Amino acid sequence: MAMSCVPEHNETLSIVEKGWKPFELSQYQGFWLPLKYFSETMACREHFESSKDDVILITTPKSGTTWLKALSFTVLNRTRHDLNNHPLLTRNPHELVPWLDLDLYVDGKIPDLTNLPSPRLFFMHLPYELLPTSIIESNCRIIYLCRNPKDTFVSLWLFLNKYLSEDEAPVPVEEAFELFHRGISLYGPFWEHLLGYWKASLERPERVLFIKYEELKEDPAFHLRRLADFLGCPFSDEEEREGLVEKIERFCSFESLKSLEVNKIGSTRLGGENKNFFRRGVVGDWENHLTEEMIEKLDKLTQQKLEGFGLTFKDAKK
Ligand SMILES: *[C@@H]1O[C@H](CO)[C@@H](O)[C@H](O)[C@H]1NC(C)=O
Numbered sequence: 290m291a292m293s294c295v296p297e298h299n300e301t302l303s304i305v306e307k308g309w310k311p312f313e314l315s316q317y318q319g320f321w322l323p324l325k326y327f328s329e330t331m332a333c334r335e336h337f338e339s340s341k342d343d344v345i346l347i348t349t350p351k352s353g354t355t356w357l358k359a360l361s362f363t364v365l366n367r368t369r370h371d372l373n374n375h376p377l378l379t380r381n382p383h384e385l386v387p388w389l390d391l392d393l394y395v396d397g398k399i400p401d402l403t404n405l406p407s408p409r410l411f412f413m414h415l416p417y418e419l420l421p422t423s424i425i426e427s428n429c430r431i432i433y434l435c436r437n438p439k440d441t442f443v444s445l446w447l448f449l450n451k452y453l454s455e456d457e458a459p460v461p462v463e464e465a466f467e468l469f470h471r472g473i474s475l476y477g478p479f480w481e482h483l484l485g486y487w488k489a490s491l492e493r494p495e496r497v498l499f500i501k502y503e504e505l506k507e508d509p510a511f512h513l514r515r516l517a518d519f520l521g522c523p524f525s526d527e528e529e530r531e532g533l534v535e536k537i538e539r540f541c542s543f544e545s546l547k548s549l550e551v552n553k554i555g556s557t558r559l560g561g562e563n564k565n566f567f568r569r570g571v572v573g574d575w576e577n578h579l580t581e582e583m584i585e586k587l588d589k590l591t592q593q594k595l596e597g598f599g600l601t602f603k604d605a606k607k
Contacts, residue, residue, distance in 0.1 A: 308468045310460055311452045312475060320416050321477050326390070328397035333390035334419065336399045339427035344520065345420075346386065346412040349482050350475045351444035352436035353502045358382035358412060359541040360509075361432060364517050365410060367533070372540050378549060383557045389413045408520075414476045417485030428496055430520065433486040436502035437604035438479055438591050439575035439584065442469050446578075449475075466583050470590065480594040487600050495519075503572050503603050509538045572604065 305324060306314045314321040322330060339345075346361055348354045359382045363375070370376060376385055387393055389411040393400045402409065408430075413420075424431070435441070446465045453459065472478030490499035498519045505512045513534050517523050524534055539545060547553075575584070595601065 306468065306473050308460070308464060308473065309449060309475065310457065311449065314473060314475065318419060319478075319481070320419060321473055321475065322419075323475060329394045330390045330415065330419075332394040332397040332399060334415075334421045336394075337389065337402075337421040337423055339421065339423040339429050340407070340409070341427050341429055342408040343424070343427065343429035344408050344410050345389070345424060345429060345431050346410070346434070347417075347431060347486065348412075348414060348434045349436070349441060349479060350414055351441055351448055353434050353505065354412065355382050355546070356505075356541065356543065357432065357434045357500075358386040359546060360513065360516060360537070361410060361520075362386055363537050363541055364513060365408065365520060365522065367522075367528075367537070372536060375540070377540070377546070379551055381551055381557065382546070386410050386412050390415070416476060416482045417489055428493075431486070431489070431497045432500065432516070432519070433490065433497065434500045434502060434505070435483050435486075437572070437575075437602035438587055439579060439604055440502075440572060441479065442466065442474075442587070443575045443578045445469070445474060462578060466579075466587075470586060480591065483595065483600065484598060487598060501602060506572055507603075509542070510534050513537055575604070 306316075306321070313324040315324045315327065316322075317327075344361065344365065346354075346357055348357060359377055362382065362385050363370070363372075363377065390413060393402065393411075436444075442465075446460065446462060446469075449465075450459045468474060469477070469479065472481070476482055486497065486499055490497040498516070500512060500515075514524060528534070579587075591602075
């Protein structure tokens, strides 16, 4: 059953914002979704049947999705896949962990996901408020990763500009910033996206794990253990003795993934070039792209929106 997309949802879709080339965004229940994949998202929301054993990775765009996919896949599958002969050596992380709505509900068609080996590992960008209700009801595990707003914005802006065709001019940083600041960005508003998962992680810490990119970067081994504990498969004494945590840390590091042939060539099903998913992976690159005024504006807004909830970021220089 294919859902005919936009017209039926007129009542919930409001303005279409063309600012973020190449993705037109449309507002749906307070969040900005890519119009192009609206039928995928709606079909998934309506029809996905979650099981308690599912693991759903959620990120805000450009906050370390590729890394989180590699880490989670490797931790969950470490008894099955030896690091010397591992699927990540020949396949891009985006191939191994499918995008639940965009990869699997293509054109609104409903896939049969019942035969996938358990635990099923999926990824999405949807805000908490828009998750398929079965994901909440099944009480399955959710791992959320986000990053400080300045690096997220810069990374998003540079990334989206790579999708432009040769005859299209890049989106000026001022224009992109204005939209981001107003909350108009892929799956934004950014701050509301964070808060939905932040609150859920405070309410159900055993089922919703909230990770900040800056902290993951600072101590990957700590977070690998945290991830394994959360997933119900803690590292055993023997695994610790053989240094498996550090081995996985190195195996999934930005530098090592980036250097693999598979991640230099080819593209994902949705047309993103694999190499574009590995840019710099550092904290604080915003310094090279944002003006003083932008920094101040973004810091102020972030403080207003998040600090009352106890959510702050170590985002390097100030
Ligand atoms: C583990 O690996 C198998 C085979 O590569 C794959 O089918 C399965 O989805 C993986 N499971 C997880 C949780 O990543």
